[in-house]
Amino acid sequence: MNTTNKLSLKNDKLDSTNSDNYDVLLPSVLLDFVQAGEGSLAKMQSKYNIGYVRAGVMIDQMLEKGYILKDPTKSKYSVLITMEKYKKIFGDKK
Numbered sequence: 001m002n003t004t005n006k007l008s009l010k011n012d013k014l015d016s017t018n019s020d021n022y023d024v025l026l027p028s029v030l031l032d033f034v035q036a037g038e039g040s041l042a043k044m045q046s047k048y049n050i051g052y053v054r055a056g057v058m059i060d061q062m063l064e065k066g067y068i069l070k071d072p073t074k075s076k077y078s079v080l081i082t083m084e085k086y087k088k089i090f091g092d093k094k
Contacts (some may be wrong), residue, residue, distance in 0.1 A: 007035075019054070022058075022061050023054065023057060023058050024060065024063065025050070026046055026058050026061060027090045028048070029044055029048065029058055029062075030062060030068075030081075030086065030090070031086060031090075032047070032084050033062075033067075033068060033077065033079050033081075034079050036079075037078075037079055038071075038076045038077060038078055039068065039076065039077050039079070040075055040076045040077065040078060040080060041055045041056065041059055041075070042043055042089055044058065044059075044076070059077065062077070065079075066080060066081075066094070067079070067080060067081050068080060086089075
C-alpha cells in the first residue's frame, strides 16, 4: 500500500485522497463551511459519517491552505474564503 496516500475506513472500504492530494470529501465539507460561515469537526463527522482521524486530516488540510481559522474561544472554525474564491479553487466539485 502506498503510504503517501491518506487512507481511512468508511463502511469497511478504503477511501484515498484524489490526485490533488486532498481528501475526496474536502470540497463538499469546505462548501458546507463556506455556506454556513463556520464549521466544526463534530459536525463533519456527523454529516459525512466519518471518523475523528479523517475529519481531523481534512481540518488540517483546510488550515494549511488558509481556507479556515480555528476560533480559540470555541470548538469551531471560521471560514476565510468566499464562495467566489471557493468556485475558483474547486469549480463545480461538491
